[in-house]
Amino acid sequence: MMYKVALLPGDGIGPEVADAAVAVLEQVGAKFDLSFEFSKQLIGGCSYDKYDNPLTDETIQACYDADAVFLGAVGGHKWEALPQNKKPEAALLKIRKSLGLYTNIRPAKVYSSLLDASSLKADVLEGTDFVIFRELTGDVYFGEPRGYNDEKGWNTMIYNREEVVRIAKKAFETARRRKKVVVSVDKANVLDCSQFWRKIVHEIHADYPDVALSDLYVDNAAMQIVRDPKQFDVILTQNLFGDILSDIAAMITGSLGMLPSASIGDKYALYEPVHGSAPDIAGQNKANPLASIASIGMMFSYSFNLPKATAIIEKGIDETLKQSYRTADIFKEGDKLVSTTKMTEIVKENISKILEEELA
Numbered sequence: 160m161m162y163k164v165a166l167l168p169g170d171g172i173g174p175e176v177a178d179a180a181v182a183v184l185e186q187v188g189a190k191f192d193l194s195f196e197f198s199k200q201l202i203g204g205c206s207y208d209k210y211d212n213p214l215t216d217e218t219i220q221a222c223y224d225a226d227a228v229f230l231g232a233v234g235g236h237k238w239e240a241l242p243q244n245k246k247p248e249a250a251l252l253k254i255r256k257s258l259g260l261y262t263n264i265r266p267a268k269v270y271s272s273l274l275d276a277s278s279l280k281a282d283v284l285e286g287t288d289f290v291i292f293r294e295l296t297g298d299v300y301f302g303e304p305r306g307y308n309d310e311k312g313w314n315t316m317i318y319n320r321e322e323v324v325r326i327a328k329k330a331f332e333t334a335r336r337r338k339k340v341v342v343s344v345d346k347a348n349v350l351d352c353s354q355f356w357r358k359i360v361h362e363i364h365a366d367y368p369d370v371a372l373s374d375l376y377v378d379n380a381a382m383q384i385v386r387d388p389k390q391f392d393v394i395l396t397q398n399l400f401g402d403i404l405s406d407i408a409a410m411i412t413g414s415l416g417m418l419p420s421a422s423i424g425d426k427y428a429l430y431e432p433v434h435g436s437a438p439d440i441a442g443q444n445k446a447n448p449l450a451s452i453a454s455i456g457m458m459f460s461y462s463f464n465l466p467k468a469t470a471i472i473e474k475g476i477d478e479t480l481k482q483s484y485r486t487a488d489i490f491k492e493g494d495k496l497v498s499t500t501k502m503t504e505i506v507k508e509n510i511s512k513i514l515e516e517e518l519a
């Protein structure tokens with residue numbers, strides 16, 4: 160089986176972590192008789208530098224033509240002063256909208272060997288394993304009207320029924336394969352748009368009576384994630400709230416450098432590490448490739464229907480951490496400090512062993 164993958168390394172450490180992703184994709188894919196054809200494209204600041212446009216039609220077309228998209232990271236100080244629609248971040252929003260990627264899935268799982276890398280106490284954290292379903296193509300991010308002048312600034316928080324229905328279904332379906340518990344996060348005590356969100360989520364819930372549903376206001380949810388993260392399994396939330404909560408979730412697991420993500424629509428899917436472009440360490444072979452490798456793990460489940468491959472990749476990462484290999488972002492006294500490429504090599508060796516055992 161041959162799959163087409165659009166490869167969008169982007170800016171900063173993006174190209175380095177994308178190399179790691181490709182290496183593991185090819186390694187594990189080969190064992191499952193998959194081969195890949197890559198279409199490498201620019202996105203973000205590097206695309207702006209060349210075309211005066213952070214996301215060209217050519218890049219979007221390559222994504223339309225692909226079975227899956229991998230994105231490294233976009234952005235950097237260099238482009239911060241550009242007008243909103245030229246900024247690297249504008250490319251992210253545009254690609255999400257163009258590909259209809261309405262479900263952003265961000266798992267927050269704590270690797271036992273990284274328990275002491277978190278700012279939370281180990282006993283609060285141990286066993287944390289939840290996933291955020293963040294709506295990704297609606298809300299204030301895209302609502303019209305929007306704008307500002309010398310006197311005022313405004314955005315529109317808006318959801319229509321179908322936008323809430325489709326992501327709610329995805330969250331409930333995933334909950335069925337997990338612990339069957341969904342917490343929907345909104346701000347229904349203040350915002351009409353959130354009242355609507357809550358109403359629709361409960362309507363859809365009627366079709367999933369085997370899944371427990373509760374609601375939390377976003378301020379309380381932020382507090383609860385830090386107070387007792389173990390209580391969560393699937394968190395379903397609006398775009399803006401999901402943006403904020405997923406950063407909190409990322410940080411309690413020890414490092415932003417560890418977390419993968421998948422953005423899924425009805426036709427297309429894009430995988431990217433949650434961390435940004437980290438321009439300060441770009442090109443120094445210091446970046447943590449594990450979030451990108453784990454994103455490839457998600458690609459195997461969601462785009463190629465091979466959850467077994469996902470499990471093997473996760474095990475390979477876990478094993479590597481247990482052997483005390485660390486990139487600088489998660490390094491502590493007594494660990495073995497390694498570069499991006501070295502870390503990737505070791506993960507690959509571990510995966511290789513696991514593949515031999517499991518596919519023997």
Ligand code: IPM
Binds near residue numbers: 248
């Ligand atoms: C994220 C990022 C983006 C967002 C920015 C860079 C546009 O923070 O993916 O969480 O707000 O969605």
Ligand code: MG
Binds near residue numbers: 402403406
């Ligand atoms: Mg964010």
